[in-house]
Each structure stands twice: as structure tokens, then as C-alpha cells.
Amino acid sequence: MSTVLQALNEAMHEAMARDERVLFLGEDILDPYGGAFKVAKGLSTSFPDRVLTTPISEAAIIGVAAGLALRGMRPVVEIMFGDFLALAFDQFLNHACKYRWMYHDQVRVPMVVRTPMGGRRGYGPTHSQCTEKYFLGIPGLRVVAANALCDPKGLLLKAIFSDDEPTLFVEHKLLYLSRLGQVQQAGKLEITQPNSSFLYPTVSARVVGAPTVDVTIATYGYMADLVLEAIWRLAMEQEIFAEVIIPTCLSPLDAGPILNSFRRTGRLLTVEEGSISLGWGSEVLSRIAEEVPRGRHLVARRLGAWDLPIPSSRPLENAVLPSVQDIFDATMRLVAQ
Amino acid sequence: MHEMLRIRLFEERVLDEFSKGRLFGTTHTCIGQEADAVGVIGALRRSDIVFSNHRGHGHYLAHGGSMHALAAELMGRSTGVSGGLGGSQHLHFPGFYSNGVQGGIVPCAVGMALAEKRKNSGAIVAVFLGDGTFGEGVIYESFNIASLWKLPVLFVVENNGYAQTTPLSANFRGDFSLRFKGFDIEVDEFDTTDVVAIREAAKSIVTSVREMGGPRAMLLHTYRFSPHSKGDDIRDPAEIEHHRQFDPIVLMHARLADEEYDDALNAARNEICQAFEQAETDAWPDPAALLDAREELLKG
Numbered sequence: 001m002s003t004v005l006q007a008l009n010e011a012m013h014e015a016m017a018r019d020e021r022v023l024f025l026g027e028d029i030l031d032p033y034g035g036a037f038k039v040a041k042g043l044s045t046s047f048p049d050r051v052l053t054t055p056i057s058e059a060a061i062i063g064v065a066a067g068l069a070l071r072g073m074r075p076v077v078e079i080m081f082g083d084f085l086a087l088a089f090d091q092f093l094n095h096a097c098k099y100r101w102m103y104h105d106q107v108r109v110p111m112v113v114r115t116p117m118g119g120r121r122g123y124g125p126t127h128s129q130c131t132e133k134y135f136l137g138i139p140g141l142r143v144v145a146a147n148a149l150c151d152p153k154g155l156l157l158k159a160i161f162s163d164d165e166p167t168l169f170v171e172h173k174l175l176y177l178s179r180l181g182q183v184q185q186a187g188k189l190e191i192t193q194p195n196s197s198f199l200y201p202t203v204s205a206r207v208v209g210a211p212t213v214d215v216t217i218a219t220y221g222y223m224a225d226l227v228l229e230a231i232w233r234l235a236m237e238q239e240i241f242a243e244v245i246i247p248t249c250l251s252p253l254d255a256g257p258i259l260n261s262f263r264r265t266g267r268l269l270t271v272e273e274g275s276i277s278l279g280w281g282s283e284v285l286s287r288i289a290e291e292v293p294r295g296r297h298l299v300a301r302r303l304g305a306w307d308l309p310i311p312s313s314r315p316l317e318n319a320v321l322p323s324v325q326d327i328f329d330a331t332m333r334l335v336a337q
Numbered sequence: 338m339h340e341m342l343r344i345r346l347f348e349e350r351v352l353d354e355f356s357k358g359r360l361f362g363t364t365h366t367c368i369g370q371e372a373d374a375v376g377v378i379g380a381l382r383r384s385d386i387v388f389s390n391h392r393g394h395g396h397y398l399a400h401g402g403s404m405h406a407l408a409a410e411l412m413g414r415s416t417g418v419s420g421g422l423g424g425s426q427h428l429h430f431p432g433f434y435s436n437g438v439q440g441g442i443v444p445c446a447v448g449m450a451l452a453e454k455r456k457n458s459g460a461i462v463a464v465f466l467g468d469g470t471f472g473e474g475v476i477y478e479s480f481n482i483a484s485l486w487k488l489p490v491l492f493v494v495e496n497n498g499y500a501q502t503t504p505l506s507a508n509f510r511g512d513f514s515l516r517f518k519g520f521d522i523e524v525d526e527f528d529t530t531d532v533v534a535i536r537e538a539a540k541s542i543v544t545s546v547r548e549m550g551g552p553r554a555m556l557l558h559t560y561r562f563s564p565h566s567k568g569d570d571i572r573d574p575a576e577i578e579h580h581r582q583f584d585p586i587v588l589m590h591a592r593l594a595d596e597e598y599d600d601a602l603n604a605a606r607n608e609i610c611q612a613f614e615q616a617e618t619d620a621w622p623d624p625a626a627l628l629d630a631r632e633e634l635l636k637g
Contacts, residue, residue, distance in 0.1 A: 060478035067448020104420035
């Protein structure tokens with residue numbers, strides 16, 4: 001059973017083999033090292049002239065990619081840690097995401113910036129953040145998060161070839177080790193993909209044979225793995241049945257599948273690893289709240305990391321980041337409300 | 338040569354229109370710096386790429402941009418070169434790009450040079466920086482990458498001595514040339530506003546960038562007679578007056594027969610009148626079009 005890491009590595013190989021316009025830039029991405037998290041493994045050996053190892057210059061790398069994209073290339077950038085995107089924020093906000101719009105639709109900027117996000121590895125305050133939160137809601141930017149249920153290889157290929165907008169592609173560090181197809185093979189959960197006109201898919205998951213669904217849980221990325229573990233326990237131990245909605249495109253957000261599920265359950269929990277205040281879940285909740293019909297209640301709760309920098313020591317880090325038990329408890333509270 | 342007059346008179350008209358409240362936002366004119374735009378861009382091919390900054394009208398016109406479309410852009414009309422979305426600092430036509438954020442354009446220009454090198458198009462990229470931009474860190478990252486990867490990019494520095502209202506002495510220490518040399522980028526320095534001298538030097542520098550495929554820099558010491566934007570000039574009038582003797586238009590005028598100069602002057606006046614008159618009668622952009630744009634950008 002292959003891992004998300006292998007799938008993303010395969011996607012990169014396939015993209016570079018398919019199209020000469022794909023250039024890959026990043027720090028320490030050459031073999032034999034193959035990048036800090038090994039998504040780049042083998043690429044510089046197979047495509048030596050199109051894999052460019054760069055100086056430690058995140059702003060310039062992303063600016064260079066924007067320039068490449070404006071002149072007909074389809075660059076992919078690897079930023080070693082999502083935290084380092086902060087160094088390149090101007091290149092996203094005032095450059096890559098603006099050109100198509102401010103040049104009156106005369107240009108396109110098809111570039112993908114891939115980066116590992118998230119904690120649970122003890123890297124501490126500046127190497128563990130989910131910085132995608134700060135990139136949500138930028139007009140002209142797509143923020144896409146891979147998960148283990150939703151064909152990460154196809155998702156990355158879609159971002160590279162089917163999307164002409166600048167795209168931030170989020171890969172959680174622990175997601176790399178998640179096994180593809182494991183959930184499906186176990187047969188405990190039913191996975192479906194609701195119809196949507198959006199480019200990037202959303203998947204939904206529920207316990208097989210659930211008599212009814214009591215609660216909707218919206219989540220993304222690696223947190224989906226933890227949520228699925230929690231809903232199995234809720235079903236087995238408490239006979240509480242949840243429907244999990246997992247978008248791959250965080251921004252702009254397709255709220256349709258979450259709303260459809262909420263209409264069935266009347267209860268919504270959002271789960272993210274980023275700090276809770278003013279985060280992705282806040283936007284999801286607002287979008288649902290605006291659609292609640294007259295006479296119906298909105299019973300909802302958000303779960304995320306504490307509003308603190310991520311600590312390094314394991315017991316402290318575990319306390320700050322949302323766990324399976326936290327999801328279990330939050331769902332119980334919501335259902336009791 | 339006539340190109341400088343077009344730019345000068347256009348920019349004077351822009352300031353005049355602004356004072357009458359007929360333009361939107363802000364503007365940064367290049368009155369006094371015309372020899373840089375015309376000298377350097379005149380040495381480029383039309384198929385080369387120019388990446389300009391906030392003070393970009395001269396670069397735009399010198400690279401062949403439509404004067405009417407620029408006037409219409411400043412007036413916020415649908416016929417503007419950026420449809421009224423960009424304004425003075427955000428102009429684009431094939432081969433020309435501008436953005437008013439200091440320094441951030443430089444890595445984009447370097448990336449374009451990488452693209453052209455890979456395509457073997459033979460095109461080079463000229464990117465314009467001001468002295469104030471040397472406070473932005475990303476330009477040094479970009480110099481390093483351009484030199485490391487031997488990219489066909491020409492860095493053109495227009496040092497007009499002021500970052501908005503702050504004189505160079507209050508925001509800059511060291512040497513412009515050494516900043517390039519530190520990245521192994523050859524730099525030529527010009528203390529002139531003579532467009533012929535700049536053009537002749539630029540020709541051989543551009544040829545070298547095109548044939549050797551690596552970056553070069555031109556450091557042009559210049560002066561702007563106009564304020565940074567509109568009403569923000571705190572310089573000593575005597576200092577501005579002192580520089581009038583080096584006005585590139587005056588230097589050029591001395592080279593031309595009076596008749597030829599007058600013809601160029603009249604031609605420029607006519608073109609500018611037509612551009613602004615037409616722009617003024619052009620339609621306003623329709624806000625309904627924004628709904629389509631929003632829908633497009635919201636597709637996830």
C-alpha cells in the first residue's frame with residue numbers, strides 16, 4: 001500500500017515527464033538528498049536540467065516562479081517548511097495573485113507552491129505551524145490541501161496542469177506517511193464524492209450502515225485521518241454517527257457539500273490543526289450560519305489548536321494541538337447541546 | 338529623440354489633468370528622467386521584455402505602449418490599457434509589465450529571463466529600479482540568482498537621489514556599483530542625462546546580455562524635476578533649478594535644428610491632445626463586469 005509521500009513523488013515525476021514547461025524549484029531538492037521530506041526524490045536524476053536547487057531565498061524563488069509562469073512555463077516550487085512562506089508573502093499578495101486581475105485578464109500565472117505544514121514532530125514554534133490560515137481569502141489564490149482519501153497524485157497533477165491560478169498546495173508532515181486506500185480497504189467507512197462544479201473535489205465519509213447521521217464534521221488535510229478515527233470510536237462506543245466532509249480546496253471554499261450535510265444533521269463541528277481564532281473553521285461556520293433557514297437552530301462548535309505558538313516538548317505540543325480525543329469530546333458536547 | 342518630448346509633454350499633461358481632478362488615485366511622473374527610458378529601451382528590441390515600477394509612464398511609452406490606452410487608464414476608462422483595473426502603476430501590454438510595489442518586481446523579471454533562456458527566444462528582460470528600491474532585500478536575492486544561473490536580464494538603476502522625499506544620504510550607505518559587483522554582475526555607471534550617450538552605451542550592453550546570456554547592470558545618475566507624485570516636493574527650489582542645465586530635453590534641443598525640434602514638439606502636442614480628448618469621451622468600465630470576475634476568482 002503506497003503512501004501519500006509516494007503518490008506526491010509520482011505526481012512530480014509524471015508532471016515533469018508529461019510537459020517540458022514544468023520546472024521544479026526549491027531548496028535542497030537535488031539527489032541524493034531529495035528535499036527535506038523527500039517528495040523531490042529522484043527528480044533531479046531523471047530531469048537534471050529542469051530541477052533547480054535554489055539559494056535560501058523564498059521570496060525570490062516564488063517571484064522567479066511568477067515570472068516563469070507569466071512567460072508560459074508551469075513552475076512548481078517546494079518551500080521547505082510552510083512557516084517560511086511568510087518570507088514570500090509579498091510575492092503572493094502583490095505579485096502572483098494580482099497580475100491576472102490587474103492586467104485585465106490578459107495574463108495567467110499557473111504556478112504551484114507545495115509545502116509541508118503542521119506540527120506533531122516537536123519542531124517548535126517556527127517549524128510546526130499551519131500557515132495556510134494566513135493565505136485564505138486572498139482573491140486570485142487557490143489554497144489546496146491534500147488528504148489520504150482523495151487521490152493526492154491526481155490532486156497535485158490537477159493543480160499543475162488544470163489550474164491556471166497561483167496555487168498553494170498544502171502537505172501535512174504526518175500525512176506523508178498515511179497509507180492510500182487503507183480506509184477504503186478496512187471497509188468500516190463509506191467514502192463518497194459529492195457532485196460539485198468546483199475544480200477540486202470534496203469527499204465525504206461516514207460509518208458503513210449508520211442508521212442516521214447526528215452531526216456534520218468539516219475538516220481537511222491530515223486532520224481528516226484523526227477525525228475518521230474519532231467517528232469510528234463515536235459510533236462504536238456512543239452510537240453517535242457523524243458525516244465527515246473533507247474539501248481539498250480551502251480557499252475559495254465550496255461550502256455546498258458542507259451545507260447539504262448540515263441540512264441533514266443540524267449540527268456542525270469544524271476541525272483544523274491551525275490556531276482556532278479567525279481560522280478556516282470560522283469562515284465555514286459563517287457560511288453555514290448565513291444559510292440556516294428560519295425557525296432552525298445552528299448548533300455548532302469549532303475545534304483547532306490553542307491560540308498559542310506551537311511548543312516543542314511533546315506533552316506541551318500534544319496539549320496545544322487537537323487530538324482524536326478532543327474531536328471525540330467536542331462531538332459529544334455538540335450532540336448533547 | 339522625439340520620444341523624449343512625447344514623454345515630457347505627456348507627463349506635464351498628466352500633472353495638469355491631476356490638478357483639475359480628472360485622474361484617479363496617484364501618479365509618479367518621470368520629468369527629467371526621460372533619457373533613461375528612451376536611451377535604454379531604444380537599445381532593446383520590441384520582442385524584449387521591460388519590467389517597470391511605479392514611475393513607469395516613460396518606460397511604457399518608450400517600449401511602444403499606446404498613449405491613448407495609457408491616458409484612458411489614468412482616467413479610469415474601459416479603454417485603458419488595464420481596463421481601469423490597474424491605474425498608473427499597473428500597466429501591461431505584450432512585452433511590458435509594471436507593478437508599483439518596490440523591489441518585488443525584480444525576482445519576477447529574473448524568472449522571466451529564465452523562461453526566455455529556456456525557450457531560446459533570444460529575448461532579454463530589462464527591469465527598472467530606483468535608488469529607494471535598494472532598501473528592499475528581495476532585490477539582492479534576485480541579483481544572486483540572476484548571476485548564479487547566468488540569466489539574460491539587464492538591471493537598470495535610475496538614481497534620482499530621492500526616495501519619495503527622503504534624500505539618498507538619509508537612507509543609503511555604501512556604493513551602488515559594489516552591490517552589483519558583490520554578486521559578480523558587471524555594472525556600468527553613467528553620470529549623464531544625454532540620451533545619445535546612454536543609447537550608445539546601452540546598445541553594446543544589451544548585445545552583451547543577449548549574446549553572453551548573463552546579467553548586466555546600468556547605473557544611471559539622474560534627477561527628476563517633478564515631485565515624487567503630486568504635492569510632495571520639499572526640495573530646495575535652487576537645487577532643482579541647478580539641475581535644469583542638465584535637462585535631457587535641453588541637451589537634445591541643442592543637437593537639433595529649430596525646425597526639427599518644433600516639428601517634434603507639435604507632433605507630440607497633437608498626439609497628446611488626441612489621446613486625452615479621446616480618452617475623456619471613452620466609456621466608463623461597467624461594474625457589472627466585476628461580478629463575472631469575482632465569480633471566476635471564486636471557482637475553487
